[in-house]
Amino acid sequence: MSDSTKYLLPENRIPKSWYNIAADLPEPLAPVLHPGTGQPIGPDDLAPLFPMALIGQEVSTEREIEIPEPVRDVYKLWRPAPLYRARRLEAALDTPAKIYYKYEGVSPSGSHKPNTAVAQAFYNKEEGTKRLSTETGAGQWGSSLAFAGNLFGLEVDVFMVKISYNQKPYRRAVMETYGARCVASPSNETDSGRAILADHPDSNGSLGIAISEAVEVAAKNDDTKYALGSVLNHVLLHQSVIGIEAIEQMEMAGDYPDILIGCAGGGSNFAGLAFPFLGRKLRGGEDIRVIAVEPAACPTLTRGTYAYDFGDTGHLTPLVKMHTLGSTFVPEGIHAGGLRYHGMSPIVSHVLDHGLIEAQAYHQTACFKAGIKFAQTEGIVPAPESTHAIVSAINEAQACKERGEAKTILFGLSGHGNFDMQAYTDFLDGKLEDHAHSEDELARALGELPPVAAE
Numbered sequence: 001m002s003d004s005t006k007y008l009l010p011e012n013r014i015p016k017s018w019y020n021i022a023a024d025l026p027e028p029l030a031p032v033l034h035p036g037t038g039q040p041i042g043p044d045d046l047a048p049l050f051p052m053a054l055i056g057q058e059v060s061t062e063r064e065i066e067i068p069e070p071v072r073d074v075y076k077l078w079r080p081a082p083l084y085r086a087r088r089l090e091a092a093l094d095t096p097a098k099i100y101y102k103y104e105g106v107s108p109s110g111s112h113k114p115n116t117a118v119a120q121a122f123y124n125k126e127e128g129t130k131r132l133s134t135e136t137g138a139g140q141w142g143s144s145l146a147f148a149g150n151l152f153g154l155e156v157d158v159f160m161v162k163i164s165y166n167q168k169p170y171r172r173a174v175m176e177t178y179g180a181r182c183v184a185s186p187s188n189e190t191d192s193g194r195a196i197l198a199d200h201p202d203s204n205g206s207l208g209i210a211i212s213e214a215v216e217v218a219a220k221n222d223d224t225k226y227a228l229g230s231v232l233n234h235v236l237l238h239q240s241v242i243g244i245e246a247i248e249q250m251e252m253a254g255d256y257p258d259i260l261i262g263c264a265g266g267g268s269n270f271a272g273l274a275f276p277f278l279g280r281k282l283r284g285g286e287d288i289r290v291i292a293v294e295p296a297a298c299p300t301l302t303r304g305t306y307a308y309d310f311g312d313t314g315h316l317t318p319l320v321k322m323h324t325l326g327s328t329f330v331p332e333g334i335h336a337g338g339l340r341y342h343g344m345s346p347i348v349s350h351v352l353d354h355g356l357i358e359a360q361a362y363h364q365t366a367c368f369k370a371g372i373k374f375a376q377t378e379g380i381v382p383a384p385e386s387t388h389a390i391v392s393a394i395n396e397a398q399a400c401k402e403r404g405e406a407k408t409i410l411f412g413l414s415g416h417g418n419f420d421m422q423a424y425t426d427f428l429d430g431k432l433e434d435h436a437h438s439e440d441e442l443a444r445a446l447g448e449l450p451p452v453a454a455e
């Protein structure tokens, strides 16, 4: 057994294929439905929004999908990402558990999101797209797509949720530095934006509204396609590089995780780390407990319904079966902006429904407390989203201590928090509040699910 702290792979160990868990699922996914007809959609229905290569990946059941060389070439800027053993955190907790974390904050934008942004920009360029339109909440996805689009010579238009646009000027500056155009949403540039502004001129915006705007621009312009940073099957596929590398790094460490933990907004960094491990289990390999962690203020997996719903507020997207709080649900303005989404990846929802993973929810003050413990022991200031994985890992390590069990825990550190210092300032000043929704509040948005949900 090694006594290292950091496990690094050479550049030639960047995976050559992505892993697609659809090949190993015990039951296929529910079909995606057309919002008008309620019938399963085909590739042509998605063609205005996505290039064919990505539509093919969205429905593929091939276990391995080759990563194009130009994508691997860009990955070389930061991949393989390091895996660490959190020895100082273990010592501070005085736990017999071993804690490892896979760190995605070494990417140019500071999170896992470029893993898919680069792939999406590549396939769009190949198929002649001139411009990408997208939405961003906290700005992580917008800056990742801005970076990737620029590398492949694509224009990038980002609809940024208005409250973040005003509160996070540095994220906007990053996008503009990479050459993207950033628009506060709701905006006057789309019908969906104008409709919201007519009713609510002071709207702070939401991810669901910004998605409607970005989808509308792609649907109405032949040279423009839409890009989504989470939730979709092809996004989870691209993120599998995280787990594929981690399996090899755990081997270097002479260990294998008993418990794997990731934070979940739309589910992509969680699935990227977890699914290669879960796939091994599904094929008869090592058993593993897998835990997705979400904010108590946006409890999609722990308190949402598993039903067909829209991905956006304006109801322009197809209907997908997923864990959802209802497309009209507007989460509290918690600091983990990347976790404030009413829906969840259909595959993550499916594996939860099949009992293959567990879900937990934590309040933000507990998360920041854990994030600060992590920063003070391991040195990295985690993204507010990532602190949800940390608090769960710490709790599991403490449970090991109580039971005298030396389990191995692996969690995903999806990004650094260097652009989120206002959140830490607010926490340290005692300004953060925890908000738990009452059953009535949750029932309201769930009462507006599309009728197909009843089937």
Ligand SMILES: *Cc1c(COP(=O)(O)O)cnc(C)c1O
Pocket: 110, 111, 112, 113, 140, 141, 229, 230, 231, 263, 264, 265, 266, 267, 268, 269, 270, 338, 339, 383, 385, 386, 414, 415, 416
């Ligand atoms: C966007 C983001 C998330 C949440 O998105 P997922 O698709 O659930 O991974 C988590 N962590 C960070 C750092 C993010 O930027």
